[in-house]
Amino acid sequence: MLQPGKAVKVTIYLSDGATHHGVPLYSSILDFLFYRGVAGATVTKGIAGFGADHHMHAANLVEISDRLPIKIEFIESREKVDAILGKLEELAGSGLIEMQETTVAKPAQASKPKTQPPAAAHLKIEGKAQMMRIFVNEEDRWKAKPLYEALVEAMRANDIAGVTVYRGILGYGAHRRVHKDQPLLHPHHASVMLSAIDTADKLRAFLPLVDQMVQEGLVVFSDVDIIKYAYRALETDKPADKPPAE
Amino acid sequence: MKEQFNARMLRVHFGENDRWQGKPLHEAILARCLELGIAEAVVFRGIEGYGSASRIRHASHWPRGKDAPIQMSIIDTEEQIAKLIPYLDAMVEEGLVAASAVEVIRYSNPATSPK
Numbered sequence: 394m395l396q397p398g399k400a401v402k403v404t405i406y407l408s409d410g411a412t413h414h415g416v417p418l419y420s421s422i423l424d425f426l427f428y429r430g431v432a433g434a435t436v437t438k439g440i441a442g443f444g445a446d447h448h449m450h451a452a453n454l455v456e457i458s459d460r461l462p463i464k465i466e467f468i469e470s471r472e473k474v475d476a477i478l479g480k481l482e483e484l485a486g487s488g489l490i491e492m493q494e495t496t497v498a499k500p501a502q503a504s505k506p507k508t509q510p511p512a513a514a515h516l517k518i519e520g521k522a523q524m525m526r527i528f529v530n531e532e533d534r535w536k537a538k539p540l541y542e543a544l545v546e547a548m549r550a551n552d553i554a555g556v557t558v559y560r561g562i563l564g565y566g567a568h569r570r571v572h573k574d575q576p577l578l579h580p581h582h583a584s585v586m587l588s589a590i591d592t593a594d595k596l597r598a599f600l601p602l603v604d605q606m607v608q609e610g611l612v613v614f615s616d617v618d619i620i621k622y623a624y625r626a627l628e629t630d631k632p633a634d635k636p637p638a639e
Numbered sequence: 640m641k642e643q644f645n646a647r648m649l650r651v652h653f654g655e656n657d658r659w660q661g662k663p664l665h666e667a668i669l670a671r672c673l674e675l676g677i678a679e680a681v682v683f684r685g686i687e688g689y690g691s692a693s694r695i696r697h698a699s700h701w702p703r704g705k706d707a708p709i710q711m712s713i714i715d716t717e718e719q720i721a722k723l724i725p726y727l728d729a730m731v732e733e734g735l736v737a738a739s740a741v742e743v744i745r746y747s748n749p750a751t752s753p754k
Contacts, residue, residue, distance in 0.1 A: 561681040561682055562665075563681070566679035566680070611746075613648060614742040615741045
């Protein structure tokens with residue numbers, strides 16, 4: 394929760410046409426900020442502007458422009474901003490990120506109290522850990538995307554060590570209406586299971602997000618021992634459609 | 640609604656061609672779980688594997704040749720799982736049942752749930 398006092402205002406300038414994994418870049422960035430528990434963020438669309446490429450982009454009555462400037466603004470504590478800035482720079486691609494010191498006179502009040510997932514950097518893990526399996530329905534959605542996909546993105550944004558999604562061929566559960574007269578074997582209502590492994594602390598810290606995102610489903614924790622955890626550090630999720638840096 | 644409780648998770652491994660009274664075994668077990676009111680049961684099809692019968696199972700594109708490995712995850716309280724075990728003993732002729740203690744959080748929507 395944002396406290397009154399010193400804070401940082403971050404503004405990201407993008408052009409509207411930019412996409413990240415096939416979705417508008419601003420919505421990827423907004424999701425990332427949400428998953429990381431940023432207090433609030435606003436996206437505004439400009440009506441005209443130009444950027445590093447010095448092309449004038451303007452909205453015109455006769456021509457529909459999809460290259461209008463987009464601005465994302467959010468205000469957070471310095472620590473929080475520092476924790477997410479690296480990933481943010483990567484996401485913003487060729488866009489501009491600006492920060493300025495600001496003072497919060499009065500933070501916005503959440504309509505209901507909620508806890509925030511801490512932004513802990515990812516550490517090498519071995520030994521005692523936990524496996525979190527989440528059972529949801531394949532058609533469950535979160536905002537515009539499949540819930541299982543949103544959960545994977547949220548876990549990634551929170552540096553959960555790894556997650557795999559399995560599609561069941563048959564099943565039922567808390568996430569499903571079971572009526573005695575309803576055929577239970579319906580191929581289009583597949584259950585999916587997300588299986589994530591990390592330390593107990595990291596997974597527990599992620600739970601408030603699960604609370605918000607999963608309406609119906611089952612979350613199952615079990616203890617595991619990690620024998621080996623190896624990853625290629627260079628294999629980051631560089632935006633595939635990021636234009637080459639100039 | 641959110642409930643939190645300690646539970647047991649079974650993973651039952653067998654082959655897709657295994658049958659029980661003419662029905663695919665996984666459908667038969669799932670139907671039994673539903674009858675007993677087990678909280679969660681999901682069937683997964685593996686792409687390759689081997690098990691108690693020591694032959695390699697593949698998920699094949701040819702329907703006649705397929706005997707993919709099947710894994711069922713079944714979750715409920717200790718008492719509920721105990722009710723299911725005798726049925727599994729009878730139904731699974733060749734396979735493996737693994738159990739583990741788990742902690743469960745269940746999210747349900749009272750408006751759409753049966754119970």
